[in-house]
Amino acid sequence: xxxxxxxxxxxxxxxxxxxxxxxxxxxxxxxxxxxxxKIPTTPAPVTQGGVVLRMASEVVLFNSLFKSNxxxxxxxxxxxxxxxxxxxxxxxxxxxPVWWWVEIIQPFGRYGAFAMLIGLLGLWAxxxxxxxxxxxxxxxxxxxxxxxxxxxxxxIGMSFVSHTxxxxxxxxxxGLMRFDFQPFPADPILIAHITLVSLLMMVFPISKxxxxxxxxxxxxxxxxxxxxxxxxLSAWAAELPNEPTKSS
Amino acid sequence: MADFEVPELKEHIEIPExxxxxxxxxxxxxxxxQWQQPLGYPGELxxxxxxxxxxxxxxxxxxxRSFQVFLDACVKCGACTDKCHxxxxxxxPKNMPVARQDLLRxxxxxxxxxxxxxxxxxxxxxxxxKEVLDEWYSYFxxxxxxxxxxxxxxxxxxxxxISMAAREILDAVGVGQKYCNEIIHKAQTLGNxxxxxxxxxxxxxxxxxxxxxxxxxxxxxxxxxxxGADVLLITPSADFFAEPHIDGxxxxxxxxxxxxxxxTMSSFxxxxxxxxxxxxxxxxxxxxxxxxxxxxxxLGVKRIVFGECGHAWRVAYSFLNTLAGPFDFLDPNYPVxxxxxxxxxxxxxxxxxxxxxxxxDHLNVTFHDSCNVARxxxxxxxxxxxxxxxxxxxxxxxxxxxxxxxxxxxxxxFCCGGGGGLLTDDLMELRVKGALPRMEALKHVHxxxxxxxxxxxxxxxxxxxxxxxxxxxxxxxxxxxxxQLVGDALVFxxxx
Numbered sequence: 024x025x026x027x028x029x030x031x032x033x034x035x036x037x038x039x040x041x042x043x044x045x046x047x048x049x050x051x052x053x054x055x056x057x058x059x060x061k062i063p064t065t066p067a068p069v070t071q072g073g074v075v076l077r078m079a080s081e082v083v084l085f086n087s088l089f090k091s092n093x094x095x096x097x098x099x100x101x102x103x104x105x106x107x108x109x110x111x112x113x114x115x116x117x118x119x120p121v122w123w124w125v126e127i128i129q130p131f132g133r134y135g136a137f138a139m140l141i142g143l144l145g146l147w148a149x150x151x152x153x154x155x156x157x158x159x160x161x162x163x164x165x166x167x168x169x170x171x172x173x174x175x176x177x178x179i180g181m182s183f184v185s186h187t188x189x190x191x192x193x194x195x196x197x198g199l200m201r202f203d204f205q206p207f208p209a210d211p212i213l214i215a216h217i218t219l220v221s222l223l224m225m226v227f228p229i230s231k232x233x234x235x236x237x238x239x240x241x242x243x244x245x246x247x248x249x250x251x252x253x254x255x256l257s258a259w260a261a262e263l264p265n266e267p268t269k270s271s
Numbered sequence: 272m273a274d275f276e277v278p279e280l281k282e283h284i285e286i287p288e289x290x291x292x293x294x295x296x297x298x299x300x301x302x303x304x305q306w307q308q309p310l311g312y313p314g315e316l317x318x319x320x321x322x323x324x325x326x327x328x329x330x331x332x333x334x335x336r337s338f339q340v341f342l343d344a345c346v347k348c349g350a351c352t353d354k355c356h357x358x359x360x361x362x363x364p365k366n367m368p369v370a371r372q373d374l375l376r377x378x379x380x381x382x383x384x385x386x387x388x389x390x391x392x393x394x395x396x397x398x399x400x401k402e403v404l405d406e407w408y409s410y411f412x413x414x415x416x417x418x419x420x421x422x423x424x425x426x427x428x429x430x431x432x433i434s435m436a437a438r439e440i441l442d443a444v445g446v447g448q449k450y451c452n453e454i455i456h457k458a459q460t461l462g463n464x465x466x467x468x469x470x471x472x473x474x475x476x477x478x479x480x481x482x483x484x485x486x487x488x489x490x491x492x493x494x495x496x497x498x499g500a501d502v503l504l505i506t507p508s509a510d511f512f513a514e515p516h517i518d519g520x521x522x523x524x525x526x527x528x529x530x531x532x533x534x535t536m537s538s539f540x541x542x543x544x545x546x547x548x549x550x551x552x553x554x555x556x557x558x559x560x561x562x563x564x565x566x567x568x569x570l571g572v573k574r575i576v577f578g579e580c581g582h583a584w585r586v587a588y589s590f591l592n593t594l595a596g597p598f599d600f601l602d603p604n605y606p607v608x609x610x611x612x613x614x615x616x617x618x619x620x621x622x623x624x625x626x627x628x629x630x631x632d633h634l635n636v637t638f639h640d641s642c643n644v645a646r647x648x649x650x651x652x653x654x655x656x657x658x659x660x661x662x663x664x665x666x667x668x669x670x671x672x673x674x675x676x677x678x679x680x681x682x683x684x685f686c687c688g689g690g691g692g693l694l695t696d697d698l699m700e701l702r703v704k705g706a707l708p709r710m711e712a713l714k715h716v717h718x719x720x721x722x723x724x725x726x727x728x729x730x731x732x733x734x735x736x737x738x739x740x741x742x743x744x745x746x747x748x749x750x751x752x753x754x755q756l757v758g759d760a761l762v763f764x765x766x767x
Contacts, residue, residue, distance in 0.1 A: 049343070056336040059553060061589045064421045064429065064646055066654035066682060081425065091350035091423035099348065099425075149349065154289055156349035158364045159373065161395030163386070164347050229385045230394075234426055237344030242337045243427035248649055250589045251606045254596045259334055263554060267561035 024204060028195075031207040031217060035199060038221035045228025046236065053240040057257035067248035074247055081244060094149065102142025105135035109178070116193045117200065133182055139175045143168055167230065170223055177216035187213045275700040277742045278360055278707045280714050284679070286353045287362035294363040294704075298409045299697050302447035306456045310555055313445035320444040321399050325382055327443040328375075328436075332383065337432040342379045344426045345369060351420040351428075356685045357413050360704035365410050368420035368430040374406055375437050408446055411437040413701055415691035416549065416582075417642035422682050431691070435551025438692075442550055450695035455546045455555055462562065463508035463542035469496070472538050475511050483521055489763050491528045493520070493536070496570070500535035502527070503567050505587070505608070506578025507543045507730035515752050516733050519579050522754025525761050526615050530623055534576075537566035543583035544730065548590075549692030556586065560594035573602040576609045579752060581641035581729030582690060584610055588648035610650050612728065615757055616660045619667055625762040628670045635671040636751070637722045638662055639709065639736075640684035641729035655681075661728055661753055668760035673720040679712035687727075689735030702735060703742045710743040717745075728753050 024032075068074045080086040085103075088096045112132020115121045147168045150156050181187045191208040198205035207214075226232065239245065247253075304314025317323050332339045351368040353359070358366040365371060373395070380387030380396035387396030397403060416431035441447065457466040467475075476493040483491045494500065504527075510520040527534045540562040547556025567575055575598070577587045587608045592598065598607040606613075618624045638661060650656040658681045666672050679685050688705030716722040727733055727750060736750035 053336060053340055056333060056339050058336040059334065060593060062337060062429065062432070062647070064418060064427055064682075065649055065657065067649075069652075069654060081427075085425055087423055087427065088348070088350055088425040091354070091425075095348050095350055146348075150347075153349065155286075155352040155364070155367060156347070158289060159347050159349065159352065159367065159369050161347070162392070163390075163394040166393070226386075231344070231346045234344040234346050237340045238426045240336060240340050241344070241427040242340075243421050243429050248654065250592055251608075254592045256593055256596075260553060260557075260593070263557060265561065267558055267565050 025206060025209075027209055027214070028204065028207040031195075031214070032199065032204060034221050035217065038224040042224040042227050049228055049233060050236050053236065057259065058242040058246070059257035059260045061246055061248075061250040061255050062242050063246040063248050064243040065248060067246065069248050071247055074245055078239065078245060082238060094145070098142045098145030098149070100142075101138050102146065105138035105142065108132045108135035109139060116189070116196050119193070119197055136175055136179045136182065140172070140179065143172050143175060147172070163230065167232075170219060170226075174216060174219045174223065177212050177219065180212045181210075181216065185212060275703070278704055280707075280711050280743055282715075284359060284708050284711050287359065289364045290362040291364055294357075294361045294366065294413060294701065295406075295409060297413060297698065297701050299412050299693070299695055300449040301408075302449040302452040306449065306452040307442070307445065307447050309456050309459070310442070310447075310452055310552070312442045312447055312452075316445045320404070323444045324399060324404070324440050327440045328379065329383070331436050331439065332379075335432070335436065337429065338436050341372070341426075341428045341432055342376050345372065345376065345428055348425065350423050350425060351430075354420050354423050355414075355430075356417070356419070356688060356708045357415070357701065357705045360688070360707035361413075361701070363413075365406075366413055368424075368428075371410055371414055372428070372430055372433045374403070374410055375433055378403060404441075404444075404446070407437050408441060411441070412448060412693065412698070415642070415686045415688065415693055415705065417686035417690055418646040419642065419683070419686065422646060434691070435548070437551075438549070439551035442552070447550070448692065450697070451546050451549050451692040455550070455559070458542045458544075458546065459555070459558055459562075462537075462539050464544055464546065465508045465511070467508060467511065467541065469538035472511060472536075472541060476536070479517070479521065479524075483524070487763070489525075489528065491521075491524045493524050494534065495536050496538055497535040498570050500533045500570060500572055502532055502534035502574045502576050503540075503563075503570055503572040504534055504536050504576050504578060504611075505540060505543045505563055505583075506536065507580040507583055508541055509730040509734060510578055511541075513730075513734060514737070515748065515750060515755060516579075516730055518755035518758070519752025520754075522752065522756070522758030523578055523611050525758040525763075526611070526618065526624065526754065529761060529763060530614075530618055535570060535572070537570060539569070540566035543577050543580040543587065545583060545586040546692060548582060548586050556590065557594045560586065560591055563591070564595040564598070567598075568600065574605045574609060575601065575607055576611055576614055578611050579728040579730065579754060581643045581731060582647075583730075585643035585647035611754065612660050612664060613650050615754070616651070616664050619664065625764075626667050626757075626760045627762050628668050628760055630760045631669040631756050632671070634669060634724050634751075634756070635673070635720070635722050636665065636669055636724045636726050636756070637673055637675050637713065637716050638665055638680075639675075639687070639725050639727045639732060640680050641727060641732050642684060642686040642690055644728065645682055645684045658682075664757060665726060665753060668756045673716050673722050675712040675716050679708065685709045685712065687729070687732040687735040688739060690729075690731050694731050694735055699738075703739050706735065706739045706743070710740070710745070713745070714743075724749050724751050726751050726753050726756065
C-alpha cells in the first residue's frame with residue numbers, strides 16, 4: 024500500500040469513528056435529558072400524529088424559517104435539499120450493484136452541486152453584508168461555510184472540469200467497507216475533497232452541525248399540546264417535596 | 272417626561288441599525304438577603320461564584336433538554352435577529368435573540384464543549400468573569416420571555432428558556448432581581464404578589480359588590496373563601512384594585528352571576544401570576560402552584576377557572592397539572608384549569624348570555640394577543656383557540672372591531688414590553704422602548720380605522736400599557752379588560 028492510501032484509509036476510518044461515536048453520544052445525551060415542562064411553541068398540534076407533521080414541515084420545508092426570512096429560507100433550503108440529493112448520489116460509490124433509485128437521481132445530484140454552491144454563496148454573502156448577521160458570526164461560522172464551499176467546489180471540479188478515476192475511487196471505498204484495501208487514486212482534487220469531507224465529519228459532533236439531530240429533540244417543536252389532558256412529569260421533578268410553602 | 276429618548280412611531284416597523292451598548296446601562300435593582308434566603312438562594316454574590324455558576328449551569332444542562340439542545344443547535348442563521356421587540360425598540364445588538372443567547376452560550380462553549388475548551392477564539396467562547404456576569408444580569412433582564420423568537424427559529428430555540436436558565440444561575444450565585452424575588456416571597460407567604468392580607472381583600476371585594484349593585488342594580492357577588500362553591504377563581508391580584516384590571520374582575524362576576532355559577536376566590540391562593548417561571552425556578556414555581564391545589568381542596572370546589580393574566584395562563588394551562596396535579600378530585604367534565612374566556616365563550620355559544628354590543632358603541636377597539644397566551648398556551652379544543660376565542664367574545668360585545676396588522680398579532684404578536692418580570696419602574700426606559708412595535712401597530716389601526724382602545728387579557732399588559740401609552744401620545748386609559756366590555760354588554764335577566 025502506498026503512503027497516500029494508508030493516510031486516506033486511516034483518515035476516513037477515524038473520521039467515520041469520530042462522527043458515529045460523537046454523534047451517538049450527543050444523541051444519547053439529548054434523548055436521556057428530561058424535558059420537565061410542556062413548552063411547545065403554540066399553536067401546536069394536539070396529537071402525536073400532528074407533531075410528526077409539524078416536524079416534517081420543519082425538516083423538509085423549513086417552515087419556521089420561511090415565516091421568518093425569505094432570503095435565508097431560499098438559500099438555506101436550496102443548499103440543504105441539494106446537499107441531500109448530492110449525498111444520495113454518492114451512495115453509488117458505496118454500493119455494488121448500485122441501487123435503482125440511486126441510479127435515477129444521479130443527474131439531480133450532479134447538478135444539485137450548483138444549487139449547493141448558490142445556497143452557500145448566498146448564505147455567506149448575508150453573513151458578510153447584513154450587519155446583524157455579521158455581528159453574531161464567530162470565525163467558526165465563516166470557516167464552516169468555507170469548508171462546505173471547498174467540498175462543493177472540489178466535487179464540482181471532479182464532475183465537470185477534471186474527471187477523476189471514479190472506478191478506482193469506488194473500489195477504494197468498497198475496499199474500506201470490506202477490509203479489502205485498494206489503492207487511493209493520486210488525484211490532488213480528490214485528495215482535497217476527501218480530506219475536507221473527513222474534516223467535516225470530525226467537526227460534526229462538536230459544532231453547530233448538531234442542529235441536524237438537535238431539531239428532532241427540540242421540545243418547542245416535538246411536544247404534543249395536551250398538558251391539561253395528560254399529566255406530564257419528569258423523574259427529577261417527581262421527587263420534589265409536595266408542600267405549598269417553603270418552611271424557611 | 273423621560274430622561275431617555277422615546278422612539279418615534281413610524282408608519283411601519285423598521286429594523287434599526289445596530290447601536291452597540293445602547294442598553295448596557297439598563298439593569299433592575301438587585302435583590303437583598305431578605306428576599307433571596309426564603310427562595311433558597313444566597314443573599315449576596317458568593318465567594319466562589321464562578322464555580323457555583325458553572326455548577327448550576329451543569330445542573331441545568333442535565334435537567335432541561337431545552338437548555339442543552341438550544342445551546343448546541345443554533346447555527347447563527349440570523350432568522351431571529353429582527354424579531355425581538357426590545358431589539359426593535361433599542362437597537363442594541365445584544366437584544367437580538369441569538370446575541371442574547373450567545374452571552375450564555377459563549378460560556379457554555381468555553382467550559383462544556385471540546386471546541387470551546389481547545390479553540391475558544393475560533394468559536395467565540397469566553398471565560399466567565401465579573402464582566403460577563405454583569406452583562407448577564409443586564410441583558411437577561413431585557414428579555415420578557417415572550418417566545419416570539421422561538422416562532423421564527425428553524426429549530427424552535429426559545430430565548431425564554433435561556434433567559435430563565437440564566438436568571439436561575441444568577442440567583443444561585445446570589446445576584447437575584449429584587450422585583451421578582453420580593454414578589455415571589457410575598458406570594459409564597461401572603462398568597463398574592465401585592466401582599467394583600469385576607470381582611471383587606473375581603474373589604475375590597477365587599478366594596479366592589481356595593482359599587483356594582485349601585486351601578487347596575489343587580490346584586491352581583493364577589494365571594495372570598497366560601498367553602499362549597501363550584502368554581503375557584505384564580506385571578507391576578509392586580510384585578511383587586513388596579514385600573515383597568517378591576518373592571519375585568521367586575522365582568523367575571525357578572526358572567527358568573529348571569530350563569531348562576533356559584534364561585535369563590537381564595538385568600539390563600541389569591542394570585543394567578545406565578546413569578547417563579549420568570550426566574551426559571553421549578554421549585555419556586557411549584558410552591559406557588561401547590562397553593563392553588565391546597566385552596567381547591569380546602570374549599571371543596573369542583574372547577575378551577577383563571578382570570579385574565581398572560582404568563583399566569585401559561586403556567587396554569589401548560590404547567591399546573593405537572594406542578595400540582597393530578598386534579599382527579601375536581602369535576603372531570605371540565606378541563607383543569609379553565610380560562611375565564613373559555614367559560615364566557617361557551618356560555619355565549621349556548622345562548623346563555625344575552626349581550627347588547629351597542630352598549631360599547633362609544634368604543635372602537637382592537638385586540639392585543641398577550642405573548643404567553645399566544646405562544647405558550649391554548650384555549651378551547653383546537654390549536655389557535657387562544658386567538659379565536661377572545662376575538663369571538665370581543666366581536667359579540669362590540670360593534671367596532673379591527674385587527675392590527677397580521678405580522679403583529681396572533682402567533683406573531685409583540686409583547687407589551689413589560690412581561691417576564693420586567694414590570695418595574697427601575698426598567699422604565701426598557702419598557703417604553705420595548706413597547707414600540709406594539710405602539711406602531713396600534714397607531715396603524717388608529718390612523719386607518721379610528722381605533723381608540725386596545726383590549727387585553729393580561730394583568731401585566733394592562734399595567735404596562737397604562738404606564739407607557741402616554742409616552743407615545745395615547746391616553747393612559749385606552750387599554751381595557753376584555754371582561755369589562757363583556758360585563759358592560761351583558762343584559763341581565765329580569766327575574767332576579
